[in-house]
Amino acid sequence: MKDNSLYTDEQLFALIATGDEAAFERLFYRYLPKLQLVIRKIVKQEAVVNDIIHDIFLNIWLKREELPEISSPASWIYRVMYNRSLTWVERQQLHKRKQQQLQAVTTTNDAEEAVFFAETSRLVREAIRKMPPQTQRIYLLSRESGLRIPEIAGNLGLSPNTVKNTLVRAGKLIRDHLRDHGIVLPLLLFTFY
Structure with missing residues (x-):
C-alpha cells in the first residue's frame, strides 16, 4: 500500500477483513482528524476523545470479518462514533444526576441528623434541669x-x-x-x- 488516498474505504475494509494491519493503520489515519473534531464537539472533554477513538477502532478490528458486508464504511464509522460519544455523554449525565441525588440525600440526612441531635441535646439538658x-x-x-x-x-x-x-x-x-x-x-x- 502506497498512498492513503489510493484506496477507497471499501477496499480498506476488505483488506482489514483479511487482517491487513497496514490497511487498518491507513484507515485509522484517514479518519482520525475528522473523528477527533466531531467527538471533541460532542463530549467537550479532551481527555475522553482518544478513548472513544480507541474504542471505535478496536471495534473495527475485532469485527473485521464483518467489514466486507458494510456497504458504506464512512457512514458506519460515523454511526459507531456518534453512538459511542452519545453513550459516553448519557453515562456522564446519569452519573452527574446520581451524584446530585446522593448529595441531596446526604445533605437532607445531615440536616435531619443535625435537627435530631439538636432536639435530643435540648431534651437532655431539660431532663438534667429536672x-x-x-x-x-x-x-x-x-x-x-x-x-x-x-x-x-x-x-x-x-x-x-x-x-x-x-x-x-x-x-x-x-x-x-x-x-x-x-x-x-x-x-x-x-x-x-
Missing part, C-alpha cells in the same frame, strides 16, 4: 467534668456505690424524658463507669 440537685451535680461531674465514680465519691464525700446508683438513676431519668418526647435511645448510652 433532676434533684444531688443527682444533677453527680451527673454533671461525670459527664461535663469527666470525673470517674471514685473521684466523684471522694469530692462529694459519698460512697462509690451511691455515686454509681445515682448515675444509673440519672441515665434512666434522661432516657425516660427522651422517650416521653418520642426519642428512644438505648440505656447503654447513659451508662457510666
Whole structure:
C-alpha cells in the first residue's frame, strides 16, 4: 500500500477483513482528524476523545470479518462514533444526576441528623434541669467534668456505690424524658463507669 488516498474505504475494509494491519493503520489515519473534531464537539472533554477513538477502532478490528458486508464504511464509522460519544455523554449525565441525588440525600440526612441531635441535646439538658440537685451535680461531674465514680465519691464525700446508683438513676431519668418526647435511645448510652 502506497498512498492513503489510493484506496477507497471499501477496499480498506476488505483488506482489514483479511487482517491487513497496514490497511487498518491507513484507515485509522484517514479518519482520525475528522473523528477527533466531531467527538471533541460532542463530549467537550479532551481527555475522553482518544478513548472513544480507541474504542471505535478496536471495534473495527475485532469485527473485521464483518467489514466486507458494510456497504458504506464512512457512514458506519460515523454511526459507531456518534453512538459511542452519545453513550459516553448519557453515562456522564446519569452519573452527574446520581451524584446530585446522593448529595441531596446526604445533605437532607445531615440536616435531619443535625435537627435530631439538636432536639435530643435540648431534651437532655431539660431532663438534667429536672433532676434533684444531688443527682444533677453527680451527673454533671461525670459527664461535663469527666470525673470517674471514685473521684466523684471522694469530692462529694459519698460512697462509690451511691455515686454509681445515682448515675444509673440519672441515665434512666434522661432516657425516660427522651422517650416521653418520642426519642428512644438505648440505656447503654447513659451508662457510666
